[in-house]
Amino acid sequence: MLEEGKKAPNFNLTGDDGKAHRLSDFKGNYLVLYFYPKDDTPGCTIEAKEYTKMGPGFGRFGIKVVGISKDDFESHCRFRDKYGLTVLLLSDPDAATIKEYDSWGSRGIFGVGTLRNTYVIDPEGRIAKAYEKVKPDANPGEVLEFIKSRKELKSS
Numbered sequence: 001m002l003e004e005g006k007k008a009p010n011f012n013l014t015g016d017d018g019k020a021h022r023l024s025d026f027k028g029n030y031l032v033l034y035f036y037p038k039d040d041t042p043g044c045t046i047e048a049k050e051y052t053k054m055g056p057g058f059g060r061f062g063i064k065v066v067g068i069s070k071d072d073f074e075s076h077c078r079f080r081d082k083y084g085l086t087v088l089l090l091s092d093p094d095a096a097t098i099k100e101y102d103s104w105g106s107r108g109i110f111g112v113g114t115l116r117n118t119y120v121i122d123p124e125g126r127i128a129k130a131y132e133k134v135k136p137d138a139n140p141g142e143v144l145e146f147i148k149s150r151k152e153l154k155s156s
Contacts, residue, residue: 001102001117001130008033008121009100013068013090016076021066021090027125030153032058032065032143034118034134035103039071039079039089043116047136048079052086057144061153068092068101069114118143 002008010023023031034051036044051058051065058065065087071079076089090097095114098104103117118139120129129146131139147153 001132002119002127004127004130006127008119008125008127009097011068011090011092011097011100013092013097014073015066015091016073016080016089018073021088023121023125026064026121028123030061030063030123030128030147030150031121032063032118032147033101033121034065034067034116034139035098035101035114036067036069036116036136037107037110037114038069039075040082043136044069045079045083047116047134047139048085048087048089049083050137050140052084054140054144055086058147061147063147064088066090068097068103070095070098120146 012022015021038044067087068090070093072091092098095104098114103115105115107113116134118131118134119127122128
């Protein structure tokens with residue numbers, strides 16, 4: 001895992017909105033960046049639906065939630081449309097960003113692939129909180145509770 005307090009690696013990835021997105025696009029606000037193995041699989045669906053359900057809670061603080069996987073643009077669009085997802089889904093087909101965020105490795109019986117990790121990135125582009133091997137149904141709530149605990153956001 002990347003260390004809390006360290007600068008978050010930059011990225012330049014295409015989203016399910018058809019646009020290119022970079023870390024710098026989110027500067028000045030907190031960003032939740034979660035990595036997941038594959039669109040439309042049970043755990044990944046649960047996680048994306050939970051983040052969507054909790055979207056208003058994150059939105060209240062001006063926080064964008066972004067999911068990253070190796071899936072391509074078309075897969076992300078199908079996944080988004082099938083479940084009415086509101087999180088931004090970014091495509092990292094060569095896993096370069098996934099690897100830079102220490103989210104690539106052994107998945108046990110599933111082989112090597114994307115690990116289910118989450119990072120909260122602060123307005124200056126530093127890792128504020130890192131979550132490793134998260135539970136898809138619990139992590140969105142844990143992240144929102146962390147966000148609510150931030151003093152600088154309480155006055156917003």
